[in-house]
Amino acid sequence: MATAPDYKNIPHSHRLPVRHREVQRTFTKLSRQSLVSLVQQWLSKKNRDFCKPYLLSDRKHGEEEDDDELYEPAQSYEELQETYRELATRKGGRREVLDRMLDGDWRTGISMYQLATAEIQYLLDHPNALRWTAKRLTKIPNARSTITDMEVTNDSDHLPRFQAQTFMSNLARELTPLMKAHYLITRIKTSPMTILRVYIHDAPYSSEGSLAVDSNSTDSAKAVFFVWPNGSPFVYSSLATLTGQVVGDDGRHLRDIVQQAIPKAFSRPSARYQLTSTNFTTKSLDALLTYRGPGKSNAAAGGWSIFQDHSFSQNALDFITTQKGDGHEKVSAGKTAVNGGTKAGPGRPKRPLDEKESSEAKRRKEVVAGRFGTSAQSDDDQGLERFEVRVDDPFPSLDGSSTAQLDDNTSTLDAQASSRSRRGRPSLLDRTAEDLEEIGNGQDWVPNVRITFQGTHVFAGIRQLAEEGVVDGEKMPGWMTGEAGVTIGAVREGRMRTKEGVPGI
Amino acid sequence: METIEQLDTDISDLHTRIATLRAHRANLSSILLSQPHLAARLQPGNQRDKPTETAQRLIKQQSARNLENIHRACAGVTAYKVQDPDPHAVNNGNILGVRIDVSIGGKFVETYHVLLAFQERESESDKVLRIHKHTIPPCIPLQQLANRWLPSSSKDVEDATHPEQDLVHFGRSLRKELVGWHMRVQAVEDLRKEAGLPDSRLKGDGQDTFGIESTAGILNAFVSDDDASSDAEEAEEEEDGIIRILDIESDAAVRQVTITWSDRRTAVININKDGTVEKAVCRTKGGGRDVARSRKAVGPLRGLVQRLMA
Known part of the structure; x- marks a missing residue:
């Protein structure tokens, strides 16, 4: 059903049919717990308009009650909330919740808002699911204002200011003539960052009907993610799709358009920004927050990591030195035990050998600790691939x-x-x-x-x-x-x- | 008869007791080692036995630490030398460290480091300092300060072929920025406390067991075309009659603070680096500007909540 081309964004409440490929792909990956918590988010009062479930009142008058209907529509939001609260406490399979959602309560379709929150939920559950490239927003030097840019005064501001509303309307203005898109921008409570998800819809229409059409090409769409760590000039963009999806040139091109629009949306008159490369690509969001994040660790990686945690310098009022001395004593005690151990006799012939080797290994360990500091631990979740x-x-x-x-x-x-x-x-x-x-x-x-x-x-x-x-x-x-x-x-x-x-x- | 639980609590009690006693012992020993003239008194004649040597070593260690801490505590900015382990490091890996201790409310809250390397200036024989590594968060304008006080090439400063490097000024202005930032953070924390909100640094610790709060707020609910809807939620909030502050949040550099009231009033406030409110926009529940209140907000950050609630 082709309506006239328009200049609107895709609103949150537009729905995709539950059998749509994007819906299926996103929802089948989520865990039971994530699904239940998503539903509870959707059913909270402020989100209800974007996530309308199929309730009993939605059944058209005179419509025959379907006998082989698996899930009875709920009477009210409260009943539905209660149902899912009960599902949350009970143990069971993921499928149970998923079927109830897609075939029951949201049988009429999953809204764009729901799809977006589900994908973001997946991203938070699996922080290594996408490949991210860190870019920096840099000011394009202006001939007239170079001197003022460099000054540090009481009210100077050196970071691009991020104001979600202004940014979103600017971005939409850049993009709507070129494509239709659904935007969802959200702050994450557990880590210091803001996520923008852009769902690209390559059609001149923003109607619900045109969204539902499953286009044949495999790469038309879909979502692009951007992450802003709070209080830093960096942007992480993920142009790659979820695992296994091959991206063709068309898809790549659309994503590049979105990426190019980002610095323009940040720019103000007399403060123009551009995205510059920072030579950093990884799958781990944790590593990104360490190497290109808001904290102390950006320029103190590797062995310099001792400067950003407190292993190098104690508190200025901490005068106690003897506890470290205890540690040294233990080391030397260990060494004397080795010397005595050689004479220990036939009982443990192998052990002295091990210990001798370990003194060499210990020296290596000390050298390595000096070179790597506290970084590069295999269990720190900051692996670069x-x-x-x-x-x-x-x-x-x-x-x-x-x-x-x-x-x-x-x-x-x-x-x-x-x-x-x-x-x-x-x-x-x-x-x-x-x-x-x-x-x-x-x-x-x-x-x-x-x-x-x-x-x-x-x-x-x-x-x-x-x-x-x-x-x-x-x-x-x-x-x-x-x-x-x-x-x-x-x-x-x-x-x-x-x-x-x-x-x- | 003692149950396993009892034994467990006994064991953990003993562990805490050991820990406190250890701390006490460490404290006492450092006090003892800090005694004046202790080293001299421990040196009867020239006999060199092992315990005396150990004692001398410990005394030396302690007095070095005491001196260092006194310098750090009194000066705020101190310098030290470190060795870069990289075999290819410039200038044989000699690194000059600058340490900035930030104290807020009688406590040293954080230590920052800037590590500088000497580098040959291009086509010239003298050496310049260059920032090698640092632990300054990106919300501090380090690049600008370095350009101003530690210019390394003539292009950073116009009409000066031999720019002077001024490490003292650099340290001083960097410390000012860092302390100002920490004080703004503290001031916003105080405002939150005043408004009866939980400490933002503890946010997200306990309540997140279910994952339901993992996304905080959708920031672009307005993008949807049908915004006739968002009015429904507030109706009942007003009915209880008490208007309270729902949230006070700030950006990472604490230059902008947003306050939200339960009756949908909002205030967005710009703060200078010294903590004065420079500009403020307060909005009434309908979205109109509240000029009188906006004017009232301008002033020191402390007492902002009182000024706005009045």
């Missing part, structure tokens, strides 16, 4: 003759490398013309070396390797501890190259 570096250092030459030989080969190798990189998608790690010029200035051969670390928690893995002695904890370069705070970058002179300016802002 992928870490890529390009090494821009000249090849270490052994003596004069061998470098001359290598120089001859450089041209062919470079040609090979360039032809190889042209085949795939251009990587962020490809050297730019600027980089090549800088490298070319030196006389040495600079091979194009790239290293990729992959795993569930890359830096915890490196820490473990260093503890086992596989990686030399003392000679290991600093970027291997994760202190650079990026997931992709170039290394020069053994250090991660960074932009000018203060790190982590």
